[in-house]
Amino acid sequence: MNNIAALIQGEPDAPFWDAWRDGERFLLHRCGICGRHEWPATCCIEYGLSAMEWVEVPATGVIDSFTIFHRAYTKELAADVPYTLAVLRLDEGPYFHTRITGIAPESIRIGMRVRLRRGTGDSFPLFLPE
């Protein structure tokens, strides 16, 4: 799981993973006409694919839903059990699925504000409370 960018090379979401790997930049797919942000990569439901562009966003949002894993989904996560998997609603609108770090799972609440964790070499963008 250490090189997601390589796994999805040539896929529609590749720019997202390249930007994260190369500089911890967090991108969303945005329609250049209506300004609506999307994740994962998609066509604008009003203006189609040609209007879409990748833009950097601050990567903040609120926890929309979450659950606590008491068994590791992959062996790489075994040391992190129990860990929290959350669905975020990013401030730009789209959902983003990630793990919440830096807080005990039992203290997490729906509606809690979170921000992107940087500087720890994460291969996948993880979040923590603001």
Added chain:
Amino acid sequence: MDHFGTTSEHLGAGAVQLRQHALHRPDAITYGQPITLEDHQASPMVVEPFRMLDCCRDTDGGAVFLLTSAARAKTMPGVRPIYIRGMGFGHNIRNWHGRDVYAHHDDVAPAAARAFAQAGIMLDDIDTAQFYDPFTISIIMQLEHYGFCKSGHGGPFVADGGIALDGKIPANTGGGQISGFYAAGFTPIIEAMKQLRGEAGAMQVKNANIALSSGHGLNGGVQNTWSHGTLILGNEP
């Protein structure tokens, strides 16, 4: 559970009920292994709110049904045909685009509406329901979405014996996917066929003439289940 106060004990009641059903089926993976609510509560948490006994297991096996015209089925020797009375599907991709997914992740309403309209029946006409049930919560949510009980009341409905053989709507009478066998959408279809043919043994629903069978899944890579299929089966055309 956050919205309605459904509890782990409600989920457990469903697990115990399904296990009771499977005790009558020698081909069930949990045959001869009854459980109690205490067993459920003591089983390890996997992913909240699901304990081990809330989850189905991988099953090796096979299931087959033959699909043909009603006219031809009647000519086949030794066969008691089961008829497709109605079918419908729902897919809530619109909720993904509308960013309103998680409280309404399945899409029972349009699937049920079309299937019931085709069959020309009402909910009260269903003699037994066979739900797709990979996890205990699935039965509770579908009981609510189909209208067998009020929204948010699925947990108490199951705990009060609502899906038992003598309950308001006998459901997943073979133990379902959790205690019977997991064969994807074949599990509920095969059990519906057994009921309508009168081949359900000790779990036979009396006068079972019309059965509901459901399926859900598909994710588009970004979300859990959000498609739903409804099948109305009958032992008469």
